Amino acid sequence: MAADTATDVFEEHRPVLTGVAYRMLGRVADAEDVVQETWLRWTADERGDVLEPRGYLVRITTRLAIDRLRHVRSRREAYVGPWLPEPIATDFGPTVPDTAEQAVLADSVSLAVLVVLETLSPLERAVFVLREAFGFPYGEIATTLDRTEAAVRQLAGRARKHVEERKPRYDVDPAECRDLTERFLSAAAGGDLEVLLSLLAPDVRLVGDSGGKAKAPLRVLQSADKVGRFLVAVAQQPIQEMDFRFVELNGAPALLVLSAGQPDSVFQLEVLDGRIQCVYVIRNPDKLGSLASA
DSSP, X not given: OOHHHHHHHHHHHHHHHHHHHHHHHSOHHHHHHHHHHHHHHHHHSOOTTOSOHHHHHHHHHHHHHHHHHHHHHHHHTXXXXXXXXXXXXXXXXXXXXXXXXXXXXXXXXXXXXXXXXXXXXXXXXXXXXXXXXXXXXXXXXXXXXXXXXXXHHHHHHHHHHHHHHHSOOOOOOHHHHHHHHHHHHHHHHTTOHHHHHHHEEEEEEEEEEOTTSSOOOSSOEESHHHHHHHHHHHHTSOOTTEEEEEEEETTEEEEEEEETTEEEEEEEEEEETTEEEEXXXXXXXXXXXXXXXX
């Protein structure tokens, strides 16, 4: 295979490889490192007998992601405060024309699902991502993981049950989520605790991720009163040249807070029956760099 052809083939499949790696690892930098290593192996290997480049490349990416996941898990055990995935801008648009397929991809990359995936073993996570997000056949996944098809089916069933039991329910209507996010911003920024409380479910949770590098709760806050008072207090703290931007992150509407033109915070809401069930707040600057151009 000529060098230019090898590059073209790899670039054709890069979006899938990046999608697999990100869902496996939850961090853009880690996913990019894995895809880069896949590229190096692709260019170094003899490819004359590769009949299905997509499957071959996904196999390399998945195995590298499993290895990296086992390594970074020890690092996350020492993480300061709650850990959330790094948010990414998503706009499937014309690249995924089928509405049902868009819904599957958006759900599999949502913050809520990625948080649940953290509780799976690396093998279970790989099977879930390849099967549920990208629809790979069991036989192909078995080859990728060097397992029997029966073992893969068992892993898939266990992972699917685990995710369904722990994944929170939420509404996926973008218009409703955007409307509620705007009302949430208005109430919080205006210090209107009464209106804010009317938007929050009684048992709402707030999960803040700062990695100890910015101000955020080191524990999950729960109850409308605690969450509401925290948000009103935070909104009163001055931020240099503060600006707001509504963006689509991880398949859902989100609020990006900018300070002097640079990402400062991300707020994303889980909504069910017109009330906010969970507020995700990401302030770790290491997880916001990729949103500078969002």
